[in-house]
Amino acid sequence: MSRVDGIHDMGGMQGFGHVQQLTAAPPFAEPWEGKAFVIGALAARISGTNMHAFRYAIERVPPREYLAGYWNRWTIAAQTMMEDSGIVTDEEVRARAARLSGQDVPEPPPPTPHKPQMPSGGPGNLRTVDAPSAFAVGDRVRVADLDPTGHTRLPRYVRRRSGTVTALQPAAVFPDTAAAFAGENPQHCYTVEFDSRELWGPDAEPFRLSIDLFEPYLEPEK
Amino acid sequence: MTSASEHLDPALRVEALASLLTERGLIDETTVENFIKTYEQSVGPMNGAKVVARAWTDPEYRAWLLADGTAAIAELGFKGPQGEHIVVLENTPTLHHVVVCTLCSCYPWPVLGLPPSWYKDPAYRSRVVREPRQVLREFGLDLDDSVEIRVHDSSSEVRYMVLPERPAGTEGATEEELAALVTRDAMVGVAKVAAA
Numbered sequence: 001m002s003r004v005d006g007i008h009d010m011g012g013m014q015g016f017g018h019v020q021q022l023t024a025a026p027p028f029a030e031p032w033e034g035k036a037f038v039i040g041a042l043a044a045r046i047s048g049t050n051m052h053a054f055r056y057a058i059e060r061v062p063p064r065e066y067l068a069g070y071w072n073r074w075t076i077a078a079q080t081m082m083e084d085s086g087i088v089t090d091e092e093v094r095a096r097a098a099r100l101s102g103q104d105v106p107e108p109p110p111p112t113p114h115k116p117q118m119p120s121g122g123p124g125n126l127r128t129v130d131a132p133s134a135f136a137v138g139d140r141v142r143v144a145d146l147d148p149t150g151h152t153r154l155p156r157y158v159r160r161r162s163g164t165v166t167a168l169q170p171a172a173v174f175p176d177t178a179a180a181f182a183g184e185n186p187q188h189c190y191t192v193e194f195d196s197r198e199l200w201g202p203d204a205e206p207f208r209l210s211i212d213l214f215e216p217y218l219e220p221e222k
Numbered sequence: 223m224t225s226a227s228e229h230l231d232p233a234l235r236v237e238a239l240a241s242l243l244t245e246r247g248l249i250d251e252t253t254v255e256n257f258i259k260t261y262e263q264s265v266g267p268m269n270g271a272k273v274v275a276r277a278w279t280d281p282e283y284r285a286w287l288l289a290d291g292t293a294a295i296a297e298l299g300f301k302g303p304q305g306e307h308i309v310v311l312e313n314t315p316t317l318h319h320v321v322v323c324t325l326c327s328c329y330p331w332p333v334l335g336l337p338p339s340w341y342k343d344p345a346y347r348s349r350v351v352r353e354p355r356q357v358l359r360e361f362g363l364d365l366d367d368s369v370e371i372r373v374h375d376s377s378s379e380v381r382y383m384v385l386p387e388r389p390a391g392t393e394g395a396t397e398e399e400l401a402a403l404v405t406r407d408a409m410v411g412v413a414k415v416a417a418a
Contacts, residue, residue: 011324011375013348019360020340022407027261027336032233034258037336039239039249041257041303046248055326065229070327070342072232079239088242090226096238097230110246124306125379153377155324157351170307172379189378205355207371212378 005147005156007063012157012200036071036078043078047085048115051125052179056151057081086111116181121173127186129171133215135190139165140221143192143213151179154217161198162221167191169212176216188215266335267406269300270383273310273333274409275401278388288312291383295333304381305332311374312385313411318369319384320358320411322350323376330381334406341410351375361412384411391417 010016028034044054057077058066066073082088091108098105121127135141142162146154153175167190174185192213196204243249273295277284287294291310295301308330311319323329324347329337340346350357354371358364365371374382386408392400399418407413 008325010344010348011351013344014352016343016345016348019345019349019357020343022340022361022413023338024406025339027266028258030233032236034262035240035254036232036236037261038254038257039236039243042249046243058326062227067344068229069232070339071236075232075235075239079235082239087246087248088239092242093235093238094226094230096241097234100234100237100241110242126306153325155375155377157324169309169378169380189380191380193372200352205353205371207354207373209351209373209375211375212380214378 006059007066008059009156011155033071036075040074040078043081047081047087048113049081049085049181050118050173050178052151052173052175053081053084053181054078055175056179057084059151083111085115086113118178118181118183121184121186125173126170127172127184129186129188131188133168133188133190135165135188135215135218135220137165137167141165141190141192141218142221144217144219146217148176150176152176152217154213155211157199158192158194158211158213161194163192163194163198165190166193166210172214174214174216176214189213190215190218192218261336265302265331267333267404267409268401269298269335270330270333270406270409271401271404272298273300273383274385274404274415275397277310277385278400279397284385287385295383300332302332304328305330306379306381308333308381308383310383310385311372311411313387313414315387316369317372318358318365318411319372319374319382320350320354321374321376321382321384322347324348324351325377328376328381330383333383334409338406358412361407363413384409386411386415389415389417 044050057080058073061073061076089111095105095107143158145160169189171186171188174187177183177185189212191210194209196207277287287310291308327337327342351373354373403415408415
């Protein structure tokens with residue numbers, strides 16, 4: 001199982017150097033990137049899963065491959081979802097790649113599809129939650145010290161930090177359960193604002209950081 | 223054949239996947255081509271630029287946009303994937319918003335299209351939540367110390383777009399002329415809009 005502390009959870013990491021130059025490049029530098037985009041964008045539908053599972057698949061890409069380029073990890077993740085649902089196997093993909101490169105290798109038989117079955121509450125991710133929200137604008141909250149296995153949208157750099165709720169966002173499908181096909185489990189969602197010194201210590205650049213956090217990630221500040 | 227842990231050239235992987243999926247009737251060439259064309263030609267920062275230009279010239283629209291970004295943007299015809307709930311942040315002479323997604327590369331597709339390379343790059347994702355002023359300086363935006371910076375990490379389904387400041391010297395410009403000035407980078411908050 002992947003943990004939250006993966007390579008994808010980059011907020012605050014050091015050592016990546018200078019930011020790239022701002023250029024007005026087109027979305028796809030080469031034709032294969034466009035095709036990669038479409039395969040990834042359709043992967044949830046083809047594999048009978050959802051976008052949370054797609055993000056989780058990207059998070060499970062080994063760090064070396066993750067850092068080898070955006071469309072590289074995107075494509076590997078799309079394939080992972082299709083493998084998980086029995087649409088393709090890695091052996092098939094590699095055999096087909098070899099054949100496309102002119103090697104005469106045998107092709108293994110296709111797998112039997114086994115898509116996950118998770119009831120959907122409708123299109124998109126916004127939902128209503130009947131339970132009243134636990135927090136209100138102005139409330140002080142602390143981010144729970146969670147260390148979940150699997151997918152989460154709680155970045156590690158805000159874990160155990162305290163901030164202020166500045167907005168209630170629409171309730172939405174809970175990514176942590178939806179990515180595992182354990183149910184949409186809709187949750188309230190809050191914009192929480194942190195002082196930079198709370199996150200990075202007394203010598204931090206002065207600024208405020210806002211981030212959107214689902215209710216299960218939060219507890220009242222003691 | 224390569225082993226499962228061996229790096230496969232991504233272009234080749236894409237070709238292999240596309241070939242298998244086409245054979246199985248799961249994708250077809252026309253759909254793929256139309257999809258690509260849509261994001262190359264119709265869904266991009268020119269959409270967001272129209273939203274910004276309208277907000278600069280129509281105070282009522284601006285107020286609506288800041289209160290209910292999703293609806294005001296849909297009014298101009300822009301909606302779709304990654305735009306279920308869009309919040310618009312107004313930059314002012316004293317407050318500067320900048321947007322990131324540290325966990326992946328969430329981005330408001332209907333108004334800005336697909337994210338540019340620098341937005342998806344580890345350097346931007348890791349650093350802008352830790353030293354935004356320095357990152358903006360590296361991009362060529364040197365903000366005065368008196369300007370407050372607010373960084374927004376797109377960690378839920380909410381997508382953020384920045385309404386940049388209208389540049390001085392554009393008083394007589396038409397909405398169309400203004401839209402031509404607005405850049406993608408200004409709508410993420412890593413640049414300002416310059417008069418032509």
